[in-house]
Amino acid sequence: MKGYCITHRKDIDGLASGSISVAATGGELVLSDYDDMVANLRRVPDDADRVVVSDLGSDTADFQAFLDEMGRIAKHAEVTYIDHHFMSEGAKKKLRKAGVRLVHDVRDCASVLTYRTFKDSLPEGARLNALFGAVTDYMDDSPTAKKMMEKQDRQFVLLEATMASLALVEKGDEEGYPEMVVAELAKMKLPHDIPGVPEAAVRQLAKQAALGEIVKKEGTKLGRLAYMATKEHSTGSVAKLLIGAFDVPVGVAMKEKHEGWYEVSLRGTSECRAHLGQAIGKISGSLGGSGGGHRKAAGCRVPKEKAEQMLKALSKKV
Numbered sequence: 001m002k003g004y005c006i007t008h009r010k011d012i013d014g015l016a017s018g019s020i021s022v023a024a025t026g027g028e029l030v031l032s033d034y035d036d037m038v039a040n041l042r043r044v045p046d047d048a049d050r051v052v053v054s055d056l057g058s059d060t061a062d063f064q065a066f067l068d069e070m071g072r073i074a075k076h077a078e079v080t081y082i083d084h085h086f087m088s089e090g091a092k093k094k095l096r097k098a099g100v101r102l103v104h105d106v107r108d109c110a111s112v113l114t115y116r117t118f119k120d121s122l123p124e125g126a127r128l129n130a131l132f133g134a135v136t137d138y139m140d141d142s143p144t145a146k147k148m149m150e151k152q153d154r155q156f157v158l159l160e161a162t163m164a165s166l167a168l169v170e171k172g173d174e175e176g177y178p179e180m181v182v183a184e185l186a187k188m189k190l191p192h193d194i195p196g197v198p199e200a201a202v203r204q205l206a207k208q209a210a211l212g213e214i215v216k217k218e219g220t221k222l223g224r225l226a227y228m229a230t231k232e233h234s235t236g237s238v239a240k241l242l243i244g245a246f247d248v249p250v251g252v253a254m255k256e257k258h259e260g261w262y263e264v265s266l267r268g269t270s271e272c273r274a275h276l277g278q279a280i281g282k283i284s285g286s287l288g289g290s291g292g293g294h295r296k297a298a299g300c301r302v303p304k305e306k307a308e309q310m311l312k313a314l315s316k317k318v
C-alpha cells in the first residue's frame with residue numbers, strides 16, 4: 001500500500017485532520033499551503049493507492065490545475081478529498097466526475113469531517129484531535145461537534161487545543177515542527193505532552209499581549225476596515241487585534257513573505273457585510289493574485305504594489 005495524506009499546514013484544523021487521516025490510513029504525510037497545493041499533488045506518483053487531501057480549499061484561480069491533478073491521481077488511486085471551505089456546485093460535480101470521493105460540508109471543520117469519514121478505523125482518542133480542529137477553527141458549535149464535545153471535559157479540550165494553536169503560531173516556521181506535531185497527534189499524544197508545545201504556547205501569549213499595543217500605533221483605518229503591514233508570523237492574530245483596536249468590522253494584516261508579494265490575512269466580525277473569502281477571491285484574482293476562505297476568516301496573496309487597490313476595493317465591499 002502506498003498512501004499519502006496531504007493536509008493544510010497553517011492551522012490546527014489542518015494538522016489535526018492530517019493526524020486523523022495518518023492514524024486511519026498510515027499514509028505518508030505531506031503538509032501544504034494553498035499556493036503549493038497543485039505542486040504537491042503533482043509529486044504524487046502514479047503508483048499511489050490511496051490519497052487523502054484535507055482542509056485545503058480549492059476555490060481559487062487554479063481550480064482547473066487542481067482538478068486535473070486530482071483526476072490524474074484518481075485514475076489509479078482511491079482519492080478522498082475532505083474539505084469545508086466554500087465550493088461551488090459545479091466544482092463539486094467536476095471533482096466527483098473525475099473519480100474523487102468528496103466529503104464536503106461547510107458546517108463542520110475538516111478535522112471533524114475527517115474523523116467521521118474514518119471513524120471505524122480510528123482509536124477513541126482521535127475524537128479529541130477532531131475537537132482540537134473544531135475549537136481552533138471556531139466550529140465547535142455545529143451539531144456534530146457539540147455532540148462530540150458532550151463526551152469530553154470542555155475546558156480540557158479548550159486548553160489542549162489552544163495550547164497547540166498558540167505553539168504553532170510561535171514555531172510554525174521552524175523546519176519540521178508542524179510535521180512533528182502531526183506525527184505525535186497521530187499517535188494520540190496530547191498537545192501538553194508534545195515536546196516544546198507548552199513552552200512555546202506561553203511565549204506566544206506574552207508576544208500577543210505586547211502586540212496589542214503595537215497594532216494601536218501602526219494600524220490604519222480605512223472606512224470599515226483597519227489594516228497594517230507586519231512581520232509577525234500570525235497575521236491572523238494581527239488582523240483580529242486591528243478589529244478591536246480600531247473598532248471596525250474587518251481587520252487586514254499584510255506580510256511580505258516573498259519579495260514583492262503580500263500574504264494577507266483577513267478577519268471579520270458579524271457586522272461585516274460581505275463574505276470575506278468570496279470577496280477577496282474576486283478582488284485578489286483581478287489584481288493578479290489569488291485568495292479565498294470563509295465568511296469571517298480569509299487570506300490572499302497579492303503583488304505588493306497592488307495592495308492599496310486591494311484595500312480600497314475591499315473597503316467598498318465590507
Ligand SMILES: [Mn+2]
Nearest residue numbers: 013055110137
Ligand atoms: Mn479548516
